[in-house]
Amino acid sequence: MATLSASVPARAGAPGRAHSAQLIETLLVALLLGIAGYSALFVAPTERTMGVIQRIFYFHVPSWWSAFVAFSIVLVANLAYLRGRNPKWDWLGVSAAEVGVAFVTVGLVTGPIWAHPVWGIWWTWDARLTSAFVLWVLYVSYLLLRNLIEEPERRAVISAVFGIFAAVDIPLVYFSIWFFRTQHPQPVIGDGGSLDPTMGKVLLLCWAAMLGILVLMVRQRYRVEALRWDVDRLRLEAAQSANESTAR
Amino acid sequence: MAIAPPANSTRGVSIEFQNIEKRYGVRLALRGVSLRIDAGECVALVGANGSGKTTLIKIAALLVRPTSGRVSFWGSGSAHPLDDPLDVKRRIGMVAHHILLYDDLTAEENLELFAKLYGLDRPRERAVAALEPAGLISRRADPVRDFSRGMRQRLAIARALLPSPGLLLLDEPATGLDPAGQHWLGETLARIHQAGCTILMSTHGASEVHSIVTRAVRLAAGCLAEDSAPSGDPQRMLAAALAAEQGT
């Protein structure tokens, strides 16, 4: 029975302390989310024309902003990976991409939920919604592409290059669809008009809560990738030790 | 019909691997390999399958980038290493696991293409001149797809020799060659070795080729396990490696 030659390396900081720090952070974000939710539902004034359903706006809009933050992280991770080839940037890239896709999905789902009671339609091919849909497809493709390449280094390099193409494409997508819509107008699902100051504060609060969730989720997902790497390495070392001892 | 060889032709290139490490995901294909090969040496690289021979040769060919460590090249008689990768590639010829030729093009077209890519003058004449010693002149207008295995290997070797390289890298070059072909290979290698070319060759059998070897190096599990340089007797090591492989 071969023994492992390498001991399992400790993650930064003693396990107990990291665990409790993580717990505190999760509780803080949960608290923030609770406050934000309460504010959105009860503190913010009711919108005149749309009524209660408009409150979904406090989650619909920040989810887009959070998605953009996530995708910006992906772009930075992609560029950093190509420069230094450190696998950690690759882990960050895939984590942020998955979280970003989750936020875009939230946006794409809350949009129609908002639209239907107000305008009577589930979907409109307006500029923002259509761009969002393309954005969703782009980053889902990024994740699919990663799934279809086995070798870790090739996967990281290729998805990084694709990620850069996708990121550069986003402003072009938005602009082309927006300009198309100015020529062929359609109903717009949106937050037209100026914003009441209280509404503005609640909006920012909700965004802060979402950013908290974003950070937590990206970090968790990153940890999963790091663990996966460790498991692969240990498995390989175990196999090699087994080979060496049988060879002797 | 004699064509003047290109400048910096078969004056040997020396190559040094400094602490080369190559990692594929968690798997270490090469670990801390340091090796210096002087101009004009003919080095046989031996080792079991998976010991890292092909990876090392590909790193020498600048096809694969090492994860850490460095590979440096010196032109003959020069104190400064070559710093332009294109300059290095110009002096390298490689015979790989695949034949590196286009099936759809004829033998002549293939060689002419590569002569042009290597910046050689009078590419067509050089292509024809290269076919002659390989015994392929009668098949010059046939697509490579129609060639037998032995002929394809001969053409691959002719392709490698086109730019009159200072460093010739060969990955099991005797594969697919019949005894006549192996004899031709041995003679060809002897000839260019005499002209000063450095040769690094991974090999399994074919003693025809071993007669010109000046040094043998053995890799095991990605590490440099044995070097015949101190003892100056490569043949003993080669014979031992051959026996070991035939035994398993």
Place this chain on the structure above:
Amino acid sequence: MAFARPTAVLLGKELQTEFRTRELLTTTVVFVLMVLVLFSFTFDPTSVESRRFAPGLLWLTLLFAGSLMLHPSFTREQTNDTLAALRLAPIDPTAILGAKILANGCFLLVAEALLLPIFAALYNLHVWQVLGRFCVVLFLGTLALATIGTVFSAISSQARMREMLLPLLLLPVLTPALIASTEATAGLFDETPYLSPQWVGLLVAFDAIFLTVTWLFGEYLLEE
């Protein structure tokens, strides 16, 4: 010169190989014709409707045909590992991509030249008076398709399910170019034909931006 000459040499090789067999060209042309005929069953190709739908139809068809045709661009180089042979040579690796982009652009343009008269006839479009301006739009749109298509062919050739992956990656990224090409074409087939400077500008920007990104990052796709 490590870029221009090798690009020309490799372009020559690509054209030589394709025009010897013409397999890509014939399959693409036949495919596009079939799609055009099939589309005509989905709506009545009388004059008014066809003028509205034709531009979108043309570009969608080209897009689908392109995503099929661009696929072998790099999978061909896996036979005998010829891509390694090209990377061994003392040439700028971006030249490999550059040559393939130009070659694929040429093939697409040839296919379009063959298809255009047939397309115009099938949908009763008056191409002749706007031919010059139409060629500008065709060229810019085709360049977009060739650039992204070639780069993504390099990407998908290294993954599983490559035949499906290429269209999947291609279509969302090409959205801006598709919209711009369609709108510009629609403008040309309008009652009073005009060439929209904004859409042409967007196409030029698209091409310039992605050629630059390809220049900067494309070579990483060719590594081993």
